[in-house]
Amino acid sequence: MSWAEGSTLKPHVxxxxxxxxxxKLHNGKSEALFQYKENLTAISDTLEKLPEHSEVYWVLQDPVYEEVLSESRKMITNxxxxxxNEVAVSTLNNSKKKVKFLEASRQAAMETISKSVDGLHLPESTRAVGAMVLMNSMCNKILKPIDGSCCQSTPPLSVLQKLAAALFLVSSICFLLLGCTRHYKSRPVPDLESGEEKKPPTAGQFNPKGPLLAICKMGLIMLYFYLCDRADxxxxxxxxxxxxxxxxxxxxxxxxxxxxYENSKETKLLNREQxxxxxxxxxxxILIYHMSGASSFIPVYMHVRVLVAAYLFQTGYGHFSFFWLKGDFGLYRVCQVLFRLNFLVVVLCLVMDRPYQFYYFVPLVTFWFVVIYATMAFWPQILQKQANGSGFWNLALLLKLLGLLLLIFFFAYSQELFEGIxxxxxxxxxxxxxxxxxxxWFRWxxxxxxxINGMLFAFIYLLLQKCQLLSEGNRDPLFSTKISNCLLFVSVVSFITYSIWASGCKNKSECNEMHPYISVVQILAFILxxxxxxxARSLYSSFFAWFGKISLELFICxxxxxxxxxxxxxLVLIPGNPTLNIIVSTFIFVCVAHEIFQITNDLAQVAIPKESGPLLKRLLGAGVFLVLVLILVQKE
Incomplete structure (x- = not known):
């Protein structure tokens, strides 16, 4: 009563x-139960007067193991x-929901009370369950641990989350007002590595229903994201x-x-299907690795590290090949790639209230694309048609790559400078x-x-191809029979040697130090x-290729x-049935990733026009929006 009405310090919990x-004291008489209810009613009235910040927990009584109770405790029956317990719940439930009932230790005791020494007091491990849940309930909403969903209240919406919700809502209203009389067909995305693309829609025939429908779909998908991982x-x-x-x-x-497995349309080394x-x-x-928690098993961890390096190797190989062969350094190409890489992550940063670096792989790939572009676009621009038959220009390009390598070495051994920039x-x-x-710093x-290994490999491959030193016809070995057999033998030995070394790793940090220098061995061995x-070059798996097209969306979603x-x-959508849960959640997950892939393609055609004037205006608008977002984040 002094806490409720007096001026003394009031407890938080x-x-x-x-x-x-x-x-025990009343020998289980019914009169005691009536008095117990009256006393709880009096307490309940006082609880309503406690300040808002005071949290009240009523611990429900644990069961007993009647068979081993002493004679003086035989009246304490379940x-x-x-x-x-029923009286306590029915009485205290009326106090404006002020009281929270702690039942965790009681639920645990149902299974463990038979291990009690005296039949009344719980084993220490069971008491620890109740204590843990209680501490989670009190601490998680204050500390907000990244993995603390247990007893953690849903965080309030940030300004950016409200802004994103308003944008999706306005788009949905506009779409409904325009009407949805016919289905909007997705346009295929341009191939970011080959540069080939479908013809854009005829000028003057822009239909706003298409982009609005895409945004509406994205809004519904983001609602599902929020409900799954933020709303508890x-x-x-x-x-x-x-x-x-x-x-x-x-x-x-x-x-x-x-x-x-099907026949490939082309049999070139590292063709698109492959x-x-x-x-x-x-x-x-990687998905199975994350689902199973296999990062704790170091041999698997080291092999998956090679897979991440292989993605970045492909980034270097693909973008270098495009710039070297096409020579297209225009703003349109750059914006198409950046939009394709970052659209989903930017939306998730707004909706899920997470920093950009949280989705570490996208910042990493985006950073390296910018580095590749800068290396190839800055003076002197060296292209294959320019270097054709000229050792000087090939040497000049190698010097460019050497300069990039020296910069990487410099930043890698100067952490202070890296972090300072x-x-x-x-x-x-x-x-x-x-x-x-x-x-x-760790990821980079x-x-x-x-x-740079991917860039150098692309340069050597395209040079050998130009000099007609490769046999890339159907069913033909890549080199002469003798050289092919020799390279195959070396590749297989290298592949097995790396796997043996990785399987013998005992310490992650030591193996991570070696990884940047030797991961290329495994990658090159696989390619050869x-x-x-x-x-082998004439076949590919359409099953894996289908997932490869949406690999970015799968990784982020x-x-x-x-x-x-x-x-x-x-995520548990169906409690109590792990197998059915994983089947249903995986099906939804893959469908959503594929739909986001289509939405990104649709919006890329609208957000990134080919005409330089509209493109510059939209870039200016995106820049202003980004600055406002950063200012809002800084204030929060």
Missing amino acids: IIFSAATWSI EQINMY IFMKEQKFYTHSTFFIPLIYIFVLGIFY TDEWKGWMQLV FSVWPISKLFELQGSIHEW KLDRFAV IRNIPGY QYHIWLAADTKGI
């Missing part, structure tokens, strides 16, 4: 309970305890690694992939995670040579094994609608 002593509607479960949870699904998908296949199976392995506002807002640049340094035999608690747990 009140934890209380009573019943077993009342049962029937009596249940009656007292769905449960999350912990990951628990076992070899079977990782390797059995792995065997399933590779057996499935083999059944979908690179899509490569991205696809790598992405599926990326800690400058507003650049820091793109690369900070929880106020620190350290995570970006881990695969710092992968992209996959491409030297003509029959898994954070919130397949995994949960920002990848720390597993």
Whole structure:
């Protein structure tokens, strides 16, 4: 009463309970239960007067193990305890929902009370369950741990989240006002590596229903993202690694992939179908790796690190090949690539209230694309048609790549300079995670040579191709029989040697130090094994290639609608049935990723016009919007 009415200091948390002593002292008489209810009613009236910040927890009484109770406690039966708990809940529930009932230890005790020494007091491990849940309830909403969904209240919407919700709502209203009499057909996305694309719609025939429909779909999808991983509607479960949870699904998908092998349209080394296949199976392995929590098993961790390096290797290979062959350094090309890479992540940053660096792979790929563009576009611009038959220009390009390599070495061995550059506002807002640049430094340094390895490989391959030193016909080995057999043998030995070394890793940090220098061995070995035999180069898996086309969306979407608690747990849509849950959540996850891929393609055609005038205006608008977002983030 002094806490409710007096001027004394008021507690933030009140934890209380009573019943077993009342049962014992009054020998389980019904009159005691009526008095117990009257006393609780009086307390309930006082609780309503407590200040808003005071939280009240009533601990429900735990069951007893009647068979081992002493004679002086025989009247404390489970029937009596249940009656007292029911009275407590019905009485205190009326106090304006002020009281929270703690039932965790009682639920745990149902399974463990038989282990009680005296039949009344719970084992220590069971008491720890109640204490843990209680501390989660009090602490998680204050500390806001990234993986603390248990007992953590839904955070209030930020200004940016409200802004995103308003944008989706306005777009939906506009679309409904315009009417949706016919289905809007998606236009195919331009091939970012080859530069080939479909013809744009005829000028003057712009239909706003298409983009509005895409934004409406995106709004519904983002609502699903929010409900899955922010609203605490769905449960999350912990990951628990076992070899079977990782390797059995792995065997399933590779057996499935083999059944979908088809003839390739072209038989060149690393043709489009083959690179899509490569991205696809790598992405599926990474998804299983994240789902199973296999990062705790170092051999698997080291092999998956190679897969991430292989993605960056492909980034260097693909973009270098495009710039070297096409010579297209225009603003339209750059904006198309940046939009394709970043659209989903920017939307998720707004909707899920996460920093850009949280989705670390996209900032990494975006950064390296800008580096590749700068290396190739800055003076002197050297193209294959210009260097044709000229050793001087080929040497000049190699000197460019050498300069880039020296810069990478310099930044890798000067952490202070690296962090100093990326800690400058507003650049820091793109690369900070929880106020620190350290995570970006770790990610960048881990695969710092992968992209330049891809660029150098593309240069050597295209040079050999130009000099007609490769046999890329159907069923033909890539080189002469003797050289092909020799390279195949070396590749297989290198591949196995790396796997043996990775399997023997005992310490992540030590192996991570070696990874940037030797991951290229595994990558090159795979490329040669996959491409030297003509029959292998002539086939590809359409199953893996399909997933490869949406690999970026799969990687990002898994954070919130397949995994949960920002990848720390597993989303549970169907409790109590893990197999059915994973089938349903995976089906929805893949469908959503594919739909976002289509939406991104649709909006890219509208947001990035080919005409330089409208494009510059939209870039100016995007720049102003980005500055406003950064200012709002800075204030919050």
